[in-house]
Amino acid sequence: MGATEKIYFYPVWLRIWHGINAIGILLLIFSGISMQSSLDNSVIGFNLIINIHNYAGVIVTLNYLLFFIGNLVTKNGRYYFIKMKGFLKRPIKQAYYYAWGMFHGESYPFPLSEKRKFNPLQKYFYVIVMYLAVPGVIITGFALLFPELIIETVYGISGIFLTAIFHSVLGFFISIFLLIHLYVATIGKSPTENFKSIISGWHHV
Amino acid sequence: MVIFLILGYYHFLIFSRNIDLHILMKFRVFVLISFFLFGALSFSNAQSYQDPKQHVCLKCHSNQTYTFHNDVTNAEVKRLMNPYYILDTVAISSGVHKSFDCTDCHSAEYEVYPHQANLKLEPLSSCLDCHGGDESYAKYKFEEIQAEVEKSVHHKVYGESFSCSKCHNQHTYAATARNSDNLLEIVDYSNKMCLSCHNDMKKYKLVSGHDNPKLVEVHDWLPNQALHFKHVRCIECHTEVVDSLMVSHNIVGKDQAVKKCVECHSADSRLKASLYKYENLQKRSENGGLGNVLSNSSYVIGTHQSPFLKLLSIIIFLATLGGVIIHSIFRIFKK
Numbered sequence: 436m437g438a439t440e441k442i443y444f445y446p447v448w449l450r451i452w453h454g455i456n457a458i459g460i461l462l463l464i465f466s467g468i469s470m471q472s473s474l475d476n477s478v479i480g481f482n483l484i485i486n487i488h489n490y491a492g493v494i495v496t497l498n499y500l501l502f503f504i505g506n507l508v509t510k511n512g513r514y515y516f517i518k519m520k521g522f523l524k525r526p527i528k529q530a531y532y533y534a535w536g537m538f539h540g541e542s543y544p545f546p547l548s549e550k551r552k553f554n555p556l557q558k559y560f561y562v563i564v565m566y567l568a569v570p571g572v573i574i575t576g577f578a579l580l581f582p583e584l585i586i587e588t589v590y591g592i593s594g595i596f597l598t599a600i601f602h603s604v605l606g607f608f609i610s611i612f613l614l615i616h617l618y619v620a621t622i623g624k625s626p627t628e629n630f631k632s633i634i635s636g637w638h639h640v
Numbered sequence: 641m642v643i644f645l646i647l648g649y650y651h652f653l654i655f656s657r658n659i660d661l662h663i664l665m666k667f668r669v670f671v672l673i674s675f676f677l678f679g680a681l682s683f684s685n686a687q688s689y690q691d692p693k694q695h696v697c698l699k700c701h702s703n704q705t706y707t708f709h710n711d712v713t714n715a716e717v718k719r720l721m722n723p724y725y726i727l728d729t730v731a732i733s734s735g736v737h738k739s740f741d742c743t744d745c746h747s748a749e750y751e752v753y754p755h756q757a758n759l760k761l762e763p764l765s766s767c768l769d770c771h772g773g774d775e776s777y778a779k780y781k782f783e784e785i786q787a788e789v790e791k792s793v794h795h796k797v798y799g800e801s802f803s804c805s806k807c808h809n810q811h812t813y814a815a816t817a818r819n820s821d822n823l824l825e826i827v828d829y830s831n832k833m834c835l836s837c838h839n840d841m842k843k844y845k846l847v848s849g850h851d852n853p854k855l856v857e858v859h860d861w862l863p864n865q866a867l868h869f870k871h872v873r874c875i876e877c878h879t880e881v882v883d884s885l886m887v888s889h890n891i892v893g894k895d896q897a898v899k900k901c902v903e904c905h906s907a908d909s910r911l912k913a914s915l916y917k918y919e920n921l922q923k924r925s926e927n928g929g930l931g932n933v934l935s936n937s938s939y940v941i942g943t944h945q946s947p948f949l950k951l952l953s954i955i956i957f958l959a960t961l962g963g964v965i966i967h968s969i970f971r972i973f974k975k
């Protein structure tokens with residue numbers, strides 16, 4: 436390991452954001468699922484579950500501001516820009532690597548460097564999740580906290596109902612993202628390498 | 641007569657915009673009937689809740705005060721009306737019994753003032769006297785409701801004297817739950833029936849003999865109390881749901897009231913069998929493929945999932961998990 440090059444990919448603010456976000460989202464997923472399926476967990480209790488969900492939601496929201504502003508004012512935001520050149524070709528190349536190339540000794544198509552922290556596929560996922568799904572789930576979540584703000588009906592269907600559905604769908608999407616995120620993070624120099632990086636900040640290339 | 645004919649036609653115009661032929665036929669019959677009915681009434685000149693001043697009873701019973709000629713002192717006397725005997729003429733004229741005149745139920749001798757003392761002893765009709773065993777009221781299931789009421793705490797404690805009219809004011813009652821398509825209105829109307837006593841020191845004590853419990857305090861445990869009070873009816877938790885009835889009438893004791901959140905906050909919410917049961921509300925919820933849309937002017941946590949989305953999410957989740965497992969296996973063996 437000593438011979439490899441190290442890059443400082445994850446500054447402290449990003450690691451703090453990520454840690455809080457990970458715990459917050461996990462709490463939201465578990466409390467969310469038990470609210471949806473109305474598990475009557477007499478140990479935790481429905482009321483507590485709702486409180487957990489609400490508080491975690493507010494924390495994740497405030498924490499999201501850290502991510503958003505951090506990416507605006509530091510260089511980290513650059514890693515999230517999507518290039519129009521090879522808009523489809525590049526992520527497909529990466530997907531092909533995961534599905535075929537990596538089992539056939541092909542070399543990594545997008546080696547990481549100071550300039551490139553994410554491979555194209557990963558970048559797309561992060562952008563969709565962090566700039567669409569998470570903001571969406573935050574907005575719908577706050578709407579459900581203050582239902583009197585929601586438009587009453589949309590083409591005869593209750594606005595609150597639509598908001599609730601949208602909130603759950605986005606939440607579900609984030610859960611699926613997390614599953615993939617966790618798995619893909621094990622693909623590295625060693626299965627634990629990436630996890631060490633997001634804690635220490637240093638990534639071995 | 642001519643006026644009623646015009647009125648009928650005017651209604652016809654309004655209603656006929658989007659109704660089908662079947663209803664149209666029915667409506668013609670209705671116009672005909674009302675034509676005869678109103679025609680007859682306009683001759684008999686009996687009731688006019690619209691103009692209480694002209695009404696022999698309401699000219700006194702719709703006001704705070706009344707005046708009469710005292711024959712003994714030969715003077716005009718002004719008195720305060722007993723507040724419980726003041727009638728809300730606006731509510732009466734939109735209530736279920738609006739087509740009745742006072743003397744249809746009360747003795748015609750009341751038309752004389754001072755009223756004869758012995759008139760008080762005259763028994764009045766109970767609801768079942770008119771509504772019981774009648775084909776035309778069959779759909780309201782009065783007998784079944786009566787049987788349920790007899791099981792309720794009110795009946796157990798106060799017996800026969802706790803009549804239907806304790807909750808359903810016979811003068812003003814409107815079938816809001818059946819006719820309104822506004823959930824909040826239904827909730828409000830229903831809760832006011834309970835609150836008319838349970839939140840009224842005088843009336844509560846009149847019936848029970850003791851002070852009324854402070855509702856806000858006894859419901860302390862309920863999260864978002866104000867929201868709940870506005871969006872669901874008292875009876876949601878305080879009755880035993882009977883599927884064959886629109887509104888459960890077996891009001892159970894405090895110790896049997898629902899206290900578990902998930903009874904309502906779940907896919908097979910108790911509310912579906914109660915508050916959201918009304919056809920008019922359910923019609924709205926049949927919209928599109930979103931099968932179990934509850935008609936929501938409120939969002940009930942836990943009740944909004946649709947079976948289709950649930951299945952889809954399980955499939956997506958399992959597919960993702962499968963992909964991860966297969967990929968891991970390849971990574972282990974193909975290295």
Ligand code: HEM
Pocket residue numbers: 444445449453456457458460461511514552561564565569609613616617620629630631632633
């Ligand atoms: C138990 C939960 C989680 C673990 C163990 C975890 C793990 C990791 C690891 C190892 C990395 C660095 C490698 C890489 O960039 O792929 C990372 C980065 C990242 N994770 Fe997570 N993650 C978790 C939850 C989440 C959640 C819930 C989200 C978003 C909703 C998320 C969003 C991100 C983003 C956007 C990055 C890149 C940050 C940057 O470098 O700018 N993670 N995570």
